[in-house]
Amino acid sequence: MNFPNDLKYAASHEWARIEGGMATVGITDFAQGELGDIVFVELPSVGSKVTQGKPLGTVEAVKAVSDLNAPLSGEVAEINSSLEGTPDAVNKDAYGAGWMVKIKLSNPGEASSLMDALGYEKMEKHGH
């Protein structure tokens, strides 16, 4: 199980890489492992507004679907459209090629409510 130190984590198993006023978002290595083979990722359209903790898309595996929640509020600046053809990139490289959306943050202060790698790992270990 791999939880990079440079990322922030939400309790609903999304990660965010915050650079300037922009956050790249995906689901964690733990989440992809729990879902199994991911076959489809439904992403919002560029320009749509997202709110911290609210669903912005869905991640679909063979026998399960999970909401993708926004770890931070803002406007969708970019989506990873390559996932349309290769959704399994999320399984293979959750923090790299499996990224899902980039959010232009409207309230960067929200980041303080997210966990760091150590906090997330602890939460995950205690059976979340």
Place this chain on the structure above:
Amino acid sequence: MPYIPNTDQNREAMLKRIGVKSFDELIADIPEAIRLKAELKLPKALAEMEAVKEIKALAEQNKPASSLVSFLGGGAYDHYIPAAIDHILLRSEFYTAYTPYQAEVSQGTLQAIYEFQSLITALTGMDAANASMYDGATALAEAGILACNHTKRKQLIIARTVHPAYRQVLTTYAGGAGIAVVEIGFKDGVTDLEALKKAVGQNTAGVLIQHPNFFGHLEQVDEISVLAHQAGAVLAVSVDPISLGLLKSPGEYGADIVTGEGQPLGMPTNLGGPYLGLFAVRTNLLRLMPGRLVGLTTDAKGQEGAVLTLQTREQHIRREKATSNICSNEALCALAATAYLSLMGRSGLKQVAELCLQKSHYLSQKLKPAFNAPFFKEFVIRPNRPVEKLLEELKKTGILGGLDLETFYPELKGCLMLAVTEKRTREELDLIASKING
């Protein structure tokens, strides 16, 4: 249902095991005030022989369409059903209503559904079809919901030339989902294009039409398709599958969703069904499609097999986010349609359609059609006397004379709709024409 006897000894043993002294004690939680005190008002028990006699007498009060000459249509048609279909349907392997979740023990059912989907896809000119819906009405209503989900818009436009019952079902669905339904009137038996042009806009999720429409007439599908797509709306078309033996497939004129009533494909006309909803879409709408879907895959040994696929759209995975709360399909009816289309083949279906077309036009030339638009197998006339009276006269000679349109369209008082299938003979057509003109 098995017959399970329930003797006094049985009851006593059960009460004892439960640990109560009497039946009253068992239902002590039910307040006295709401208990039924009287005996059920049932006639006394009959011996099997007596029961058979009584049921038979009741059944004989019915006059099945098969013993009459039927010109009734309006969504259910008296087409010929090849004898082989019943034999296939009566195979007990197909009888189960159980969902074929376990592919390893359901290959027969899954393959039959897969074949059905393939046939409907080919017939409609679409990319994928589901395992079926309840009937033509629910299929069209679900198409409306799909259009709204896809476009994220909340208004549907439906032609008044669509089957009245289908329009009612759509209204029911839309009410629950907070969707506005706008109805477009007709001119000379087909949708009024000018009115449609005015109504379609940036809020329109879908334009819903029937082709051939309820009156049997052909809509101006190419123009309607352009109007719908210009506004970014989805075009959903409800079809008579038999007509597709002759008419351009909906895929060719740009339909995004094709629905229909599958009853003409090897099913008898039953009051209240069971019927068969057809539902097919283009690839881009696949994930929003309601109902069940069977796909082909290979197992670990590389052998081909059929499985339920894209199940996450279904309610047993995520009830609150399911595409639709219809997860059932009409598998046995779908099997009848599969058998029918397989037996008929491409040329057989074309022949049935041609016979319907020719025979209905033979009759229409002897009568005066009310509308002046091209039609397939059904048309409207204005007889020279009250429709109700005419239908009574026809019934006396063993003819089911068609549908009194006033029931559904007050503005068409005095109009009668006749459906002519390949089963009608020249003698029957001459007879009804002489009666109507007499």
